[in-house]
Amino acid sequence: MTATATALPNRAKRNLTIAKAMAEALAQEMRRDPSVLVMGEDIAALGGVFGNTRGLLEEFGPARIRDTPISETAFIGAAVGMAAVGMRPVVELMFVDFFGVCMDAIYNMAAKNCYFSGGQAGVPMVLMTSVGGGYGDAGQHSQCLYGTFAHLPGMKVVVPSNAYDAKGLMVSAIRDNNPVIFMFHKALQGMGWLGTVQGSINDVPEDAYTVPFGQATIARTGKDVTIVGLGATVHLALDAAQELIAAGIDAEVVDLRSLVPLDRATVNASVKKTGRLLVVDEDYMSYGVSGEIIASVVEAGTVLKAPPKRIAFPDIPIPFSPTLERPALPSAEKIVATVTAMARGGR
Amino acid sequence: MTPTPQQYLWMYENMVKSRAFEERIATAYFEGKSPVFNMANGPIPGEMHLSNGQEPCAVGVCAHLDAADFVTATHRPHHIAIAKGVDLDGMAAEIFGKKTGLSGGRGGHMHLFDAAVNFSCSGIIAQGMGPAVGAATAFKLRGEKRVAVAFIGEGAANQGAFHESLNLAAVWQAPVVFVIEDNAWGISVSKAQSTAVPHNDSRAAAYGMPGHRVTGNDPAAIFAVAGEAIARARAGGGPSLIEIETSRLAGHFIGDAEGYRPAGEKDALFARDPIPTLRGKLLAEKVMTETDDLAIVKRAESAVEQAIAKARAAPFPAAAEAYQHVFA
Numbered sequence: 001m002t003a004t005a006t007a008l009p010n011r012a013k014r015n016l017t018i019a020k021a022m023a024e025a026l027a028q029e030m031r032r033d034p035s036v037l038v039m040g041e042d043i044a045a046l047g048g049v050f051g052n053t054r055g056l057l058e059e060f061g062p063a064r065i066r067d068t069p070i071s072e073t074a075f076i077g078a079a080v081g082m083a084a085v086g087m088r089p090v091v092e093l094m095f096v097d098f099f100g101v102c103m104d105a106i107y108n109m110a111a112k113n114c115y116f117s118g119g120q121a122g123v124p125m126v127l128m129t130s131v132g133g134g135y136g137d138a139g140q141h142s143q144c145l146y147g148t149f150a151h152l153p154g155m156k157v158v159v160p161s162n163a164y165d166a167k168g169l170m171v172s173a174i175r176d177n178n179p180v181i182f183m184f185h186k187a188l189q190g191m192g193w194l195g196t197v198q199g200s201i202n203d204v205p206e207d208a209y210t211v212p213f214g215q216a217t218i219a220r221t222g223k224d225v226t227i228v229g230l231g232a233t234v235h236l237a238l239d240a241a242q243e244l245i246a247a248g249i250d251a252e253v254v255d256l257r258s259l260v261p262l263d264r265a266t267v268n269a270s271v272k273k274t275g276r277l278l279v280v281d282e283d284y285m286s287y288g289v290s291g292e293i294i295a296s297v298v299e300a301g302t303v304l305k306a307p308p309k310r311i312a313f314p315d316i317p318i319p320f321s322p323t324l325e326r327p328a329l330p331s332a333e334k335i336v337a338t339v340t341a342m343a344r345g346g347r
Numbered sequence: 348m349t350p351t352p353q354q355y356l357w358m359y360e361n362m363v364k365s366r367a368f369e370e371r372i373a374t375a376y377f378e379g380k381s382p383v384f385n386m387a388n389g390p391i392p393g394e395m396h397l398s399n400g401q402e403p404c405a406v407g408v409c410a411h412l413d414a415a416d417f418v419t420a421t422h423r424p425h426h427i428a429i430a431k432g433v434d435l436d437g438m439a440a441e442i443f444g445k446k447t448g449l450s451g452g453r454g455g456h457m458h459l460f461d462a463a464v465n466f467s468c469s470g471i472i473a474q475g476m477g478p479a480v481g482a483a484t485a486f487k488l489r490g491e492k493r494v495a496v497a498f499i500g501e502g503a504a505n506q507g508a509f510h511e512s513l514n515l516a517a518v519w520q521a522p523v524v525f526v527i528e529d530n531a532w533g534i535s536v537s538k539a540q541s542t543a544v545p546h547n548d549s550r551a552a553a554y555g556m557p558g559h560r561v562t563g564n565d566p567a568a569i570f571a572v573a574g575e576a577i578a579r580a581r582a583g584g585g586p587s588l589i590e591i592e593t594s595r596l597a598g599h600f601i602g603d604a605e606g607y608r609p610a611g612e613k614d615a616l617f618a619r620d621p622i623p624t625l626r627g628k629l630l631a632e633k634v635m636t637e638t639d640d641l642a643i644v645k646r647a648e649s650a651v652e653q654a655i656a657k658a659r660a661a662p663f664p665a666a667a668e669a670y671q672h673v674f675a
């Protein structure tokens with residue numbers, strides 16, 4: 001089911017932040033299915049450092065909304081075990097950067113148990129984790145690591161850019177019989193103290209709905225160039241597209257939404273139409289999402305009017321100082337400059 | 348082991364300096380963050396974890412160390428850095444993201460490195476412990492009389508690296524001391540809620556090393572216990588674990604609303620603020636006079652004042668500098 005907000009009749013608009021949309025999805029699925037529970041650091045009384053479990057402790061109590069010790073290996077491993085015996089745990093890894101202390105539970109167990117058991121042991125769990133920088137927290141608290149997780153087989157990986165998708169993707173994630181990595185960007189979360197990209201706040205239907213995995217959306221239609229983004233970079237691309245109008249360039253913006261499975265068809269169809277491709281990713285440049293998207297288009301044999309380009313975080317640890325970090329991050333200005341140069345070639 | 352008058356005064360001065368430093372940092376941190384508190388803004392962006400209240404842990408331990416000894420600290424590092432003798436100017440400049448900072452602005456407040464005094468810290472819970480075991484083992488291998496100390500919070504005692512490092516240190520009989528700063532909270536989760544035993548010193552027994560708990564957030568008591576553990580490590584007696592009862596007078600980070608704290612807890616903690624407590628004791632025991640106190644406070648304040656002023660005036664690194672030092 002792909003209910004769009006506008007398709008639902010007789011409903012007042014309800015603009016939510018991603019944090020609220022995630023919490024609502026969790027609450028609704030917990031009401032519907034007693035096997036769903038949430039575990040993580042500071043997710044109960046505090047409601048999550050990023051607000052996505054706010055109000056859940058009050059409704060569901062400490063047995064199903066479990067604050068954990070700072071023991072990621074143990075509680076993410078515990079989620080794998082819970083999933084093995086019929087629960088549907090949702091666990092939070094507070095910052096994706098902390099994956100180093102618990103990756104075995106994630107990529108050697110959650111991601112491989114289904115396969116190694118010949119399909120006997122599915123692992124229906126969700127790992128939600130915050131990503132992204134730009135607020136001066138340096139490289140142990142600012143990475144995206146989309147490519148790191150999407151690279152490893154056996155896990156689905158989703159990245160919402162707005163509250164509507166966040167709710168629908170979370171509902172899909174909880175109902176999915178596989179491990180799903182749900183990566184939410186701090187700049188989109190709707191926590192005042194992190195600033196909030198306004199475009200991430202949108203109309204969210206109250207009733208539960210799903211956003212299917214493996215379906216990218218066209219966030220803006222255009223004919224001259226395809227800009228592919230995910231999470232926060234979708235909004236940079238949309239801002240850039242707005243500015244490019246003045247230069248007579250009509251950009252199409254694709255929001256990937258899901259990295260595994262990846263909707264190569266939508267990307268390819270868009271690039272076939274525009275003949276130009278720019279991928280904008282906040283994750284590290286090399287060996288990542290940007291290279292994968294470009295490879296998909298090249299492999300499909302799509303004829304390009306200009307060489308494909310990418311804007312991504314350079315292959316350096318994310319520095320602290322704003323004068324080092326900000327210029328290294330993707331930005332609307334960089335997109336405008338790159339697209340303008342691309343459009344000069346063969347229009 | 349009791350501190351000599353000089354050691355008492357050294358501890359007091361470093362506590363005062365750390366507190367003064369963090370007061371200036373907090374003031375600067377709020378600049379550009381009102382009326383809307385957005386962590387990205389102002390002269391100091393990002394998370395800011397203050398250590399006020401925990402100064403006794405830093406001075407009581409570091410009083411027994413010199414520049415050659417190796418210390419790893421946490422996301423809450425300022426008090427330890429100051430007690431370990433990290434260059435104050437470089438540290439302030441680093442926290443302001445300046446070119447003159449310890450790391451040229453690359454690391455910031457959670458990633459302070461000063462190789463000259465063998466100090467480093469990291470934002471990932473308990474991950475400083477393994478490196479401390481390694482440095483200590485290297486000292487032992489090379490027959491050096493140096494020791495390593497890993498500082499962690501009580502919340503870190505539930506992390507795998509804690510248990511692995513204790514075992515490894517004991518198996519290798521490394522000259523390392525593990526110091527737990529028990530401020531009773533890991534962000535919003537209380538120690539009682541997260542920890543299977545009342546106190547972590549009891550966990551030392553599982554790894555065949557001595558475990559001590561120091562109550563009262565008292566620099567002299569910490570000095571005594573740490574002194575023995577460090578002397579023991581230096582003499583080849585192997586590792587130990589110390590858990591220190593201390594207090595986090597601020598939120599987890601600046602901006603934390605602390606709704607999870609029981610009513611009255613903060614007032615009680617401030618009533619036992621270790622700095623006025625130590626000042627009272629040193630005056631009462633005539634270790635210093637009011638005039639000495641004024642001079643100490645003035646010296647600490649002026650060192651801090653200068654460090655902050657230099658940091659503010661220093662240039663920012665150029666964008667291209669982000670690409671330097673990825674490799675040696």
Ligand SMILES: Cc1ncc(C[n+]2csc(CCOP(=O)(O)OP(=O)(O)O)c2C)c(N)n1
Binds near residue numbers: 041423530533
């Ligand atoms: C592996 C890992 N998990 C989670 C975090 C997030 N985190 C940062 S500080 C903190 C609480 C730490 O508590 P404690 O060890 O008691 O130190 P304190 O903050 O009290 O000084 C948590 C959970 C982290 N930095 N690293």
Ligand SMILES: [Mg+2]
Binds near residue numbers: 500528532
């Ligand atoms: Mg603590």
